[in-house]
Amino acid sequence: MIEHLLTSEQKRVVEDARAFVKDTPRQLILDMDAEQVRFPKDWLREAAKRNLLGVRHPKAWGGRGMDWVTASAVCEEIGSLSYELACVFGVGADLVCDAILRHGTDAQRERYVKPLLAGEIFAAECLTEPRGGSDFFGATTTAKDCGDHFLLNGQKRFIVGAEGADYFLVYARTNPDPKAPPQQSITCFIVDRGPGVETKYLYGLMGCRGGGTGRLVFRDVKVPRENVVGEVHGAYPVFNTMMIPERLGTAAMTVGAARPALDVATQYSSRRKAFGQVINRFQGVSFQVAEAATLLDASRAMVYATSRAADEVADMDHVRRLISETKKFVTESCQKVVHNAMQVVGGIGYTNVLPLERIYRDIRLASIWTGTNEVMAMIVAHEWYREHGKQKAAKLARDYARDAAEADAADEIIYE
Numbered sequence: 001m002i003e004h005l006l007t008s009e010q011k012r013v014v015e016d017a018r019a020f021v022k023d024t025p026r027q028l029i030l031d032m033d034a035e036q037v038r039f040p041k042d043w044l045r046e047a048a049k050r051n052l053l054g055v056r057h058p059k060a061w062g063g064r065g066m067d068w069v070t071a072s073a074v075c076e077e078i079g080s081l082s083y084e085l086a087c088v089f090g091v092g093a094d095l096v097c098d099a100i101l102r103h104g105t106d107a108q109r110e111r112y113v114k115p116l117l118a119g120e121i122f123a124a125e126c127l128t129e130p131r132g133g134s135d136f137f138g139a140t141t142t143a144k145d146c147g148d149h150f151l152l153n154g155q156k157r158f159i160v161g162a163e164g165a166d167y168f169l170v171y172a173r174t175n176p177d178p179k180a181p182p183q184q185s186i187t188c189f190i191v192d193r194g195p196g197v198e199t200k201y202l203y204g205l206m207g208c209r210g211g212g213t214g215r216l217v218f219r220d221v222k223v224p225r226e227n228v229v230g231e232v233h234g235a236y237p238v239f240n241t242m243m244i245p246e247r248l249g250t251a252a253m254t255v256g257a258a259r260p261a262l263d264v265a266t267q268y269s270s271r272r273k274a275f276g277q278v279i280n281r282f283q284g285v286s287f288q289v290a291e292a293a294t295l296l297d298a299s300r301a302m303v304y305a306t307s308r309a310a311d312e313v314a315d316m317d318h319v320r321r322l323i324s325e326t327k328k329f330v331t332e333s334c335q336k337v338v339h340n341a342m343q344v345v346g347g348i349g350y351t352n353v354l355p356l357e358r359i360y361r362d363i364r365l366a367s368i369w370t371g372t373n374e375v376m377a378m379i380v381a382h383e384w385y386r387e388h389g390k391q392k393a394a395k396l397a398r399d400y401a402r403d404a405a406e407a408d409a410a411d412e413i414i415y416e
């Protein structure tokens with residue numbers, strides 16, 4: 001995060017995160033990548049012990065009562081360890097707990113948030129289905145209303161923590177009326193691991209391994225009515241608020257994940273020689289480092305500005321646009337940072353002698369998960385036109401189109 005913009009309290013939390021990063025054994029990262037560790041429970045327990053899980057959640061439930069800026073700064077630090085550690089760090093404490101804290105009941109907070117932030121239990125978020133992840137309203141997993149409980153049937157896939165989590169936040173179709181508006185058809189549930197819940201298998205993932213990513217199958221799972229999060233058929237607002245930690249968190253951790261790549265490339269290119277010269281003397285090398293440094297700083301600045309907006313701006317549609325822009329820009333920029341880093345070190349970067357190849361594989365996920373970057377562009381376009389139209393209708397801003405010599409040439413400005 002941008003150090004000089006942080007308050008001393010925010011800096012203290014970031015220092016705690018840095019100490020945790022420093023103390024995390026490299027073997028854990030290697031074992032996760034080799035799938036020797038399937039889900040890093042002990043590491044999450046240690047994060048909880050240091051009060052680093054869900055730092056922006058209220059102290060009463062186990063957080064530190066901090067803000068989005070602090071949470072993003074912590075995410076960046078954790079991301080610098082490995083992308084998958086940042087995934088498991090964020091999914092339970094940031095995403096699932098956020099939904100329960102904002103939309104759940106005190107009984108749910110007591111039972112599912114407090115122990116999670118204390119490192120006693122683990123959670124996963126189940127949105128994506130085999131038939132598709134981008135179309136949230138197309139969910140085919142169903143939950144039949146049986147009075148005091150619901151009967152859950154269906155499948156979710158690519159779920160981080162499918163193996164390892166004790167409970168799942170699941171979105172399922174509850175309104176059997178096919179004509180019901182999509183926004184009033186889906187319900188969000190807390191589903192305990194238990195009878196009828198099966199973790200199918202782990203995928204042969206390109207990267208981001210060791211986080212228990214798998215497929216979940218639900219067969220006639222009895223979900224008590226008190227485990228509904230928010231309203232029945234009312235998952236839409238839950239989904240909407242969850243997209244904030246999902247996408248802002250993704251952006252922040254992606255900055256963190258790219259940072260070591262630039263660090264390694266800078267160090268290497270300051271010592272490696274070619275044609276009798278240290279390679280950073282070649283502009284072809286140092287300009288790639290300069291571009292990477294610029295992209296990283298621009299990404300960090302965007303994460304900071306958007307985190308401030310999430311803390312302070314009331315217009316959530318506007319905040320959603322900023323978050324979508326940030327997720328898209330940062331993930332694409334940081335992938336370029338890692339690309340440049342690998343290019344700068346040459347062939348050795350393509351081997352496991354340096355961590356660049358792992359970072360490269362891991363960070364590729366950034367523009368796919370938590371909503372693809374195409375979906376981000378859709379949201380940005382939609383919100384941008386809406387905001388622009390509102391501004392024009394209010395006639396408060398200057399009409400820039402008038403600042404041309406032939407602005408009155410109505411015959412030339414043809415719209416149809």
Ligand SMILES: Cc1cc2nc3c(=O)[nH]c(=O)nc-3n(C[C@H](O)[C@H](O)[C@H](O)COP(=O)(O)OP(=O)(O)OC[C@H]3O[C@@H](n4cnc5c(N)ncnc54)[C@H](O)[C@@H]3O)c2cc1C
Nearest residue numbers: 125126127128132133134158159160368369370371372374
């Ligand atoms: C390692 C990993 C971990 C994940 N973890 C989780 C998790 O913990 N929980 C969870 O719920 N999900 C998780 N996901 C799922 C992830 O969020 C989805 O993969 C993602 O949202 C895209 O969904 P999809 O793969 O079904 O692609 P699809 O929705 O089928 O999209 C395929 C392509 O079509 C494009 N597309 C779709 N609709 C449009 C449109 N309207 N306009 C333009 N382009 C469009 C997409 O951008 C994409 O390029 C994870 C995925 C991976 C790979």
